[in-house]
Amino acid sequence: MDKALGDKIPEFNRKKAGGGGDGVGLSGTSLGLGDHRTKLETLTIILVAVVIIGGAELLLKWFGVPQYVLPTPSLIIMALFTEWGFIWPHLLVTLYELLVGFAIGASIGFVLAAVITQFPFVEKIVTPYILLLVTTPMLALVPLLILKLGFGSEPRIIAVALASGPMVMINSATGFRRVDLAKIALARSFGASTFQIFTKIRIPMAMPMIIVGLMVGSIFGLLTTVGAEMVGGAEGLGNRLTYYSALIRMPQFFAIILILAIIGISIYVLFYWIGKKWASWET
Amino acid sequence: MDATPMRNVAGASDKKAPKMVIAGATKYYQTRTGSVHALDNVSLDVRDGEFLCILGPSGCGKSTLLWSMGGLHGLTDGEIRLGAEKIIKPHPEIAMIFQDANLLPWRNLAANIALPFELKRKPVDQQRIDMLLKRVNLWGFESKFPRELSGGMQQRASIVRSLSVNPSLLLMDEPFGALDAFTRDEMNLLIQEIWMETGKTIVFITHSISEAIFLADRVVVMSARPGRIASVFDIDIPRPRPVDIQTRPDFIERVLHIKASIDHGRSPSEGLAIT
Numbered sequence: 038m039d040k041a042l043g044d045k046i047p048e049f050n051r052k053k054a055g056g057g058g059d060g061v062g063l064s065g066t067s068l069g070l071g072d073h074r075t076k077l078e079t080l081t082i083i084l085v086a087v088v089i090i091g092g093a094e095l096l097l098k099w100f101g102v103p104q105y106v107l108p109t110p111s112l113i114i115m116a117l118f119t120e121w122g123f124i125w126p127h128l129l130v131t132l133y134e135l136l137v138g139f140a141i142g143a144s145i146g147f148v149l150a151a152v153i154t155q156f157p158f159v160e161k162i163v164t165p166y167i168l169l170l171v172t173t174p175m176l177a178l179v180p181l182l183i184l185k186l187g188f189g190s191e192p193r194i195i196a197v198a199l200a201s202g203p204m205v206m207i208n209s210a211t212g213f214r215r216v217d218l219a220k221i222a223l224a225r226s227f228g229a230s231t232f233q234i235f236t237k238i239r240i241p242m243a244m245p246m247i248i249v250g251l252m253v254g255s256i257f258g259l260l261t262t263v264g265a266e267m268v269g270g271a272e273g274l275g276n277r278l279t280y281y282s283a284l285i286r287m288p289q290f291f292a293i294i295l296i297l298a299i300i301g302i303s304i305y306v307l308f309y310w311i312g313k314k315w316a317s318w319e320t
Numbered sequence: 321m322d323a324t325p326m327r328n329v330a331g332a333s334d335k336k337a338p339k340m341v342i343a344g345a346t347k348y349y350q351t352r353t354g355s356v357h358a359l360d361n362v363s364l365d366v367r368d369g370e371f372l373c374i375l376g377p378s379g380c381g382k383s384t385l386l387w388s389m390g391g392l393h394g395l396t397d398g399e400i401r402l403g404a405e406k407i408i409k410p411h412p413e414i415a416m417i418f419q420d421a422n423l424l425p426w427r428n429l430a431a432n433i434a435l436p437f438e439l440k441r442k443p444v445d446q447q448r449i450d451m452l453l454k455r456v457n458l459w460g461f462e463s464k465f466p467r468e469l470s471g472g473m474q475q476r477a478s479i480v481r482s483l484s485v486n487p488s489l490l491l492m493d494e495p496f497g498a499l500d501a502f503t504r505d506e507m508n509l510l511i512q513e514i515w516m517e518t519g520k521t522i523v524f525i526t527h528s529i530s531e532a533i534f535l536a537d538r539v540v541v542m543s544a545r546p547g548r549i550a551s552v553f554d555i556d557i558p559r560p561r562p563v564d565i566q567t568r569p570d571f572i573e574r575v576l577h578i579k580a581s582i583d584h585g586r587s588p589s590e591g592l593a594i595t
């Protein structure tokens with residue numbers, strides 16, 4: 038007998054008489070990345086962007102705001118192009134640390150969530166520590182890690198893993214905890230093994246929350262990567278932020294901010310599409 | 321459907337060895353607040369090829385009994401055998417159909433129906449599936465997701481899913497309880513036809529006395545906590561039974577008869593609807 042199923046007979050949610058409304062669409066909480074956008078909407082979005090960027094340009098020039106306070110958008114874009122040759126190696130370093138740290142943290146977080154939710158007692162013991170990891174800024178550990186491991190990538194990768202792992206873990210655990218006993222019983226009635234129940238029922242069932250965990254975890258990873266680079270070492274976009282601000286080279290400084298914003302949004306869009314593909318059944 | 325010949329009248333298969341034997345089935349649930357006595361010494365033979373309905377008030381242990389028959393959970397005492405085999409885990413000859421269709425929302429219809437084959441690591445019997453889909457009028461809906469189908473269509477899909485692996489015993493736990501009256505009539509006709517065409521043995525749980533009489537060769541009435549078998553009624557109405565049979569005086573007579581027997585042995589607060 039499947040331990041998780043035990044003796045329990047699931048409650049089936051009975052449909053209320055006359056209750057219709059099955060056809061809820063997928064676009065419930067669309068954040069503007071929907072695929073059925075009209076030409077008019079696209080035009081409006083572009084127009085608003087032009088107005089904001091152009092407006093900033095004009096206002097900054099109009100009021101003569103000095104460059105070292107806030108450079109104009111055009112200066113920032115120019116700096117991005119002229120400095121690109123110096124910036125891209127740092128971009129690669131940041132992406133490398135983020136990717137490796139996130140991959141390590143996310144895998145450990147996912148496996149932990151999958152295992153721990155099977156054993157409620159273990160879960161009770163482990164959860165407080167995971168919460169501790171979630172709520173403690175991992176950046177605080179970086180100086181300590183540098184002391185131990187030097188100024189290479191390792192301390193930052195560890196910090197990223199520590200920051201993103203628990204996020205993936207708590208969200209995935211929430212997903213794995215949503216057991217639908219009826220679906221597990223169904224699989225068991227067709228002779229499913231515990232492993233098959235895990236791969237064919239539990240994982241798909243938890244998928245929406247797993248994807249949320251991966252998204253939040255990777256964004257936290259990005260913040261931690263940049264923060265850790267600002268704390269110590271001589272590489273990465275975070276290091277460039279400290280460098281350019283120390284030299285009061287504000288257009289270059291904001292060019293880095295722009296790159297970071299683009300990375301962040303790309304992460305969001307990536308997981309948005311993954312969610313659309315693998316978890317759209319939920320909405 | 322299968323090559324088995326059509327049967328003509330009910331109860332023709334009495335003298336064969338029973339399909340399933342339930343002997344002294346007793347079950348206690350252990351809970352935090354103590355133990356719940358759900359089944360008390362239930363003994364019952366399910367005849368080969370019969371349509372058996374189990375009727376009883378809410379919480380009397382119908383699902384508990386059916387889950388034990390399906391090998392989904394164990395008994396505290398007594399045993400259940402399929403032929404000579406003791407049922408201690410799910411058996412390939414037995415398929416269950418749940419209330420609420422129980423389709424996987426992340427799979428389309430085709431993938432939902434393929435699930436049993438995947439789990440059994442067998443090649444999908446597409447020919448049989450297509451035949452079944454056509455039979456229940458779902459042909460052409462394979463790429464639809466459960467949320468895009470009506471309740472009746474979902475339940476038909478779940479019937480196809482169960483029949484696709486050709487079990488000989490179907491256990492159905494209030495399969496049409498969540499459907500509206502019209503769809504329910506349709507489904508009752510369909511399941512009667514399928515039963516007549518395939519020669520499967522069906523055990524069917526319901527709250528509705530008239531649904532039980534409409535479908536069954538025998539109606540087993542259970543009494544509330546702890547679940548016991550209160551009485552068994554033979555239903556010898558010839559088949560196929562049309563839906564409007566339920567308005568005929570002799571049918572209503574049977575309903576009242578069973579209802580009276582239930583009212584006789586229960587406390588007044590709990591009831592069974594005549595639906």
Ligand SMILES: Nc1ncnc2c1ncn2[C@@H]1O[C@H](COP(=O)(O)OP(=O)(O)OP(=O)(O)O)[C@@H](O)[C@H]1O
Nearest residue numbers: 044045046349351356358378379380381382383384
């Ligand atoms: N996992 C469980 N743990 C404890 N008690 C349970 C459990 N499952 C069922 N019971 C209890 O056992 C009794 C029989 O439950 P069961 O679900 O078999 O009844 P049922 O006849 O199927 O009811 P319904 O018609 O409402 O589906 C009930 O009193 C119920 O509360």
Ligand SMILES: [Mg+2]
Nearest residue numbers: 382383384493
């Ligand atoms: Mg029940």
